[in-house]
Amino acid sequence: MFLSRRVVTESCEFDGGVLVDEKGMIERILTRENVESLLTAKNNIKVIDGGDLALMAGVIDSHVHVNEPGRTSWEGYVTATQAAAAGGITTIIDMPLNSIPPTTTLENLKTKIAAAREEVFVDVGFWGGIVPGNEMELHDMVRAGVVGFKGFLADSGVAEFPNVHKIELGNLFSILNGTGTVLAFHAELEVNNTTTECEGFDCSDPHLYSTYLASHPPEMELEAVSLIASYLPQSDVHVHIVHVSAAGVVPILEKARLGRIHAGNKGWRGGVTAETCHHYLTLSSEQIPAGHTEYKCSPPIRNNTNKEKLWEYIKDHRLDLIASDHSPSVASLKSSNFMESWGGVSSVQFGLSLFWTQAKARGLKLGDVSHYLSAGPAHLCGLQERKGAIRPGLDADLIFFDPNASFVVTPDVILYKNKISPYMNTVLNGKVIQTYIRGQLVYSEGQIIGGPKGILLLKDGY
Numbered sequence: 430m431f432l433s434r435r436v437v438t439e440s441c442e443f444d445g446g447v448l449v450d451e452k453g454m455i456e457r458i459l460t461r462e463n464v465e466s467l468l469t470a471k472n473n474i475k476v477i478d479g480g481d482l483a484l485m486a487g488v489i490d491s492h493v494h495v496n497e498p499g500r501t502s503w504e505g506y507v508t509a510t511q512a513a514a515a516g517g518i519t520t521i522i523d524m525p526l527n528s529i530p531p532t533t534t535l536e537n538l539k540t541k542i543a544a545a546r547e548e549v550f551v552d553v554g555f556w557g558g559i560v561p562g563n564e565m566e567l568h569d570m571v572r573a574g575v576v577g578f579k580g581f582l583a584d585s586g587v588a589e590f591p592n593v594h595k596i597e598l599g600n601l602f603s604i605l606n607g608t609g610t611v612l613a614f615h616a617e618l619e620v621n622n623t624t625t626e627c628e629g630f631d632c633s634d635p636h637l638y639s640t641y642l643a644s645h646p647p648e649m650e651l652e653a654v655s656l657i658a659s660y661l662p663q664s665d666v667h668v669h670i671v672h673v674s675a676a677g678v679v680p681i682l683e684k685a686r687l688g689r690i691h692a693g694n695k696g697w698r699g700g701v702t703a704e705t706c707h708h709y710l711t712l713s714s715e716q717i718p719a720g721h722t723e724y725k726c727s728p729p730i731r732n733n734t735n736k737e738k739l740w741e742y743i744k745d746h747r748l749d750l751i752a753s754d755h756s757p758s759v760a761s762l763k764s765s766n767f768m769e770s771w772g773g774v775s776s777v778q779f780g781l782s783l784f785w786t787q788a789k790a791r792g793l794k795l796g797d798v799s800h801y802l803s804a805g806p807a808h809l810c811g812l813q814e815r816k817g818a819i820r821p822g823l824d825a826d827l828i829f830f831d832p833n834a835s836f837v838v839t840p841d842v843i844l845y846k847n848k849i850s851p852y853m854n855t856v857l858n859g860k861v862i863q864t865y866i867r868g869q870l871v872y873s874e875g876q877i878i879g880g881p882k883g884i885l886l887l888k889d890g891y
């Protein structure tokens with residue numbers, strides 16, 4: 430039995446307890462009064478009392494690049510999942526690219542599974558990847574239990590994961606129709622001579638962030654999302670836009686969602702959703718110093734006005750979930766040159782505190798955290814009957830969180846492999862005190878507890 434003066438759900442907070450069964454599932458939610466009478470009636474119930482700490486559903490980070498096997502000097506299952514546990518994340522979903530092989534065939538998925546098994550400290554699910562020519566693999570990967578597929582519309586940054594071409598989109602949508610899977614897009618499309626290289630525009634100083642920002646204008650996102658939206662009327666596939674940076678994407682998606690709802694789509698959010706990431710909600714282009722490529726990601730971090738617009742959409746429930754897009758690399762790929770450096774921000778460990786720091790300052794509540802960081806990603810990944818909330822029948826993936834504590838991001842608190850961060854030496858509000866997966870303690874006050882207890886979220890037999 431977990432006790433707290435502040436049990437948090439999406440819709441309310443109360444003084445009470447969460448009773449967990451021997452399989453690690455939530456059996457009952459109790460008010461303090463009912464806790465007292467149950468404990469009086471039964472004296473063999475083990476009690477874990479968090480006192481005034483908030484008891485919340487564990488975070489689900491649906492967008493993490495683990496990179497194992499193949500680029501394990503960048504990240505790996507042990508370090509990524511330990512960092513996740515320390516950050517109050519109880520499930521991550523591994524992105525299909527940057528590992529070698531990428532998760533683009535059933536065989537490759539099995540290679541990933543073999544690398545991950547026995548190594549994970551939180552539960553791990555998998556995205557499959559879409560590249561030109563792997564259409565025949567998609568149904569097999571759905572049967573194995575991938576949560577969905579991610580494809581790019583522009584260069585992915587790694588050679589073994591080429592992007593999908595416009596001409597292939599129609600076929601892709603029809604192949605996935607009726608499978609119930611999710612089709613997620615990295616939505617950037619090269620427009621008006623934009624390129625990721627120093628071609629076609631003034632690139633005199635590649636050490637300035639403004640040079641990189643100018644090479645990835647909002648139109649790249651808007652055009653990509655408009656193109657994807659044009660396929661929605663003929664399809665029932667759940668479409669998800671990952672890492673939205675340009676706020677203008679949101680109204681385009683809403684129009685597409687409305688169209689689908691009018692056409693009778695009964696799926697979650699009309700089968701059209703979008704996420705944004707902690708870096709777009711915390712950082713702005715104005716503050717990025719020359720040469721500091723730990724801030725480089727794609728799509729890029731935009732200006733403060735854009736950031737505040739994203740927050741407006743969050744307050745109005747016009748975005749669906751928030752993820753980290755933890756995409757680390759070795760330090761040697763993060764030089765002072767924005768045009769050449771690896772694009773990816775490392776943050777898997779800090780998402781909850783990053784979000785809470787900003788959300789609290791804007792008057793949001795812990796229930797909003799559970800909505801965007803737990804329930805939303807659970808829904809996207811088809812895990813809503815298993816994870817993402819404090820509700821009877823779900824896994825007891827729980828955290829004790831101190832919303833009033835703060836800490837400084839320093840190399841010694843970072844558990845992911847390459848200790849690079851745009852948040853280095855900054856103060857974050859809200860501290861994860863303990864993390865439990867399926868009722869078992871995996872992290873407590875700075876320490877990982879015991880060996881890997883995570884499982885892989887796949888269909889039976891995989």
Ligand SMILES: NC(=O)N[C@H]1NC(=O)NC1=O
Nearest residue numbers: 585586726727756772773
């Ligand atoms: N290849 C890769 O991980 N790219 C990621 N990095 C990033 O900043 N956005 C991405 O999609």
Ligand SMILES: [Zn+2]
Nearest residue numbers: 615671672727
């Ligand atoms: Zn991406």
Ligand SMILES: [Zn+2]
Nearest residue numbers: 492524754756
């Ligand atoms: Zn990514």
